[in-house]
Amino acid sequence: MNKNRSSKLLSARRGPTRRVIVQGAIAGGLAGLGLTGIAPLSPVRAAPDASKWPKDAFGQKTEADAIKALYAGKTPEPSDKVHLDAPEIAENGAVVPISVSTTLPGVTSIAILVSQNPFPLAANYPIPAGTSPMVANRLKMAKTSNVVALVASGDKVFSATKEVKVTVGGCGG
């Protein structure tokens, strides 16, 4: 199934593949503007390998199944060393700022689940050596739900959970 995806990519059957390579300085938000007149250099890197996307985990419809798909049988233990920052009441379920950080050692991944979403796994972040075990992102929440942060540390998985109230649903409802 993964091979299928790669070959589809190469054959461009799925529509136009757009590669825009731009080189320039980063200087805050308006920097992007000055770059339009610069001729693209030769491609610096290829697009990410879509076959590595954890399709199975993202397709699970319950929190338990998503956890199983991610961590194959490990049971997450709640830990106060996992810090999950999420609002009490989301101002809008379509854009909920959520961040996760941890003081646990040897972190190899951080995943964030929204239990009541149609597909609970919202995002998964493998953490390579040298990268801080921290991530901030913005997620959609369909309705009031637990948000669960899962941190793989060593050969165990730790979690933190917070309920976020959603009054304006983030999925068009």
Add this chain to the structure above:
Amino acid sequence: MRRAVLLALALICLAAPPVSAADSANPKADFKAFRNYFTKRFPKVPLKDFVNGPYSMNADLRKQWVAIDAFPPYQFALDKGKQMFTTPFKNGKTYGDCFPNKGIGVRQNYPYFDAKSGEVITLDVALNQCRQANGEEPLDYTKDDMAALTAYMAYTSRGKPFDIKIPNDPRALAAYQKGEEYFYTRRGQLNFSCASCHVQSPGDHIRTEVLAPAMGIVAALPIYRSEWGGMGTTSRRFITCNAQVRAVPLKAEDELYRDVEYYLSYMSNGLPISGPGARP
């Protein structure tokens, strides 16, 4: 509670006399009463913070806004706006040629009363006038291109205080009064006036939203609303607000909407431009 609210509204009405007689309008007195009302009602909110709408009223909301505004979703509209603004028209002229100071850092002076036409000119209208004077088609007032341009112009004025003038011209005074009257008139199936929400109930919830105070409310425009998943101009916001109380909206940049913007902007004099803004 209702009594207190009615009393508050009556106080406003006393300071802003009925608008039938032009000579009884007193924008300076109105301004003072307006400001006193909001600063007394929200003594803990720093004056300049009123421009942040619901975020000046609610700490949990504010925290989310700070996180989002750190790298805001209107970034793309801003970039597009700058690109549009600096790209010459077909005839070689630019937007800058139509505005004082090349259009940079001038947003806080809009709307203004134009003696020649006898009408209030908003920034959006001025931009379309500029386009038409240079052989270009006018932009739709509610859509993204106009929002991008006004976002860029607002951004170049960030922090500058509103400086709206009502010249010694009975027509200007009349425009101000018409805007004020519209603001305080109930309308629609829900029978709300703008004041019902933004003067009587700022900081309170209406269904799931926290209401912004009227003072400073136009300072953050145009806005990226998470609800819209995109940008909205002043026109878009006025129209949707009308629709939300089940009133028939006016057309974008209708003369009366411009009068309302004139009134609200004058009431925000001294408060800093905070646009473009991010909102729920």
Add this chain to the structure above:
Amino acid sequence: MASTIRLRAVASGDTTEVQALVQHPMDSGFVKSAQGNLIPPHYIEVVEFEHAGKPVFTAYWGPAVSKDPYIKFSFKGAQKGDDLTVSWIDNKGATDSLVGKIQ
């Protein structure tokens, strides 16, 4: 054509904090258009950040990531002036990438 990616990377000592904002609809597949038809899912699946030829951060995203998605992370081992590359691919196979300089 302007990039869909806006990048801010700031080095402070040995640690570089990276923020990125990407212009993308991130359609979940659950929202109906004005005409009443479901808008099909269209979202970024993988985002990769590289420094000195090595991946320093990968994001696997699903449709629950917000429109015009944002990400922040930090990593060690880079310094001001270095290049940082970010690229993404979505579920339709579209891609974009950007090289920026660490400030």
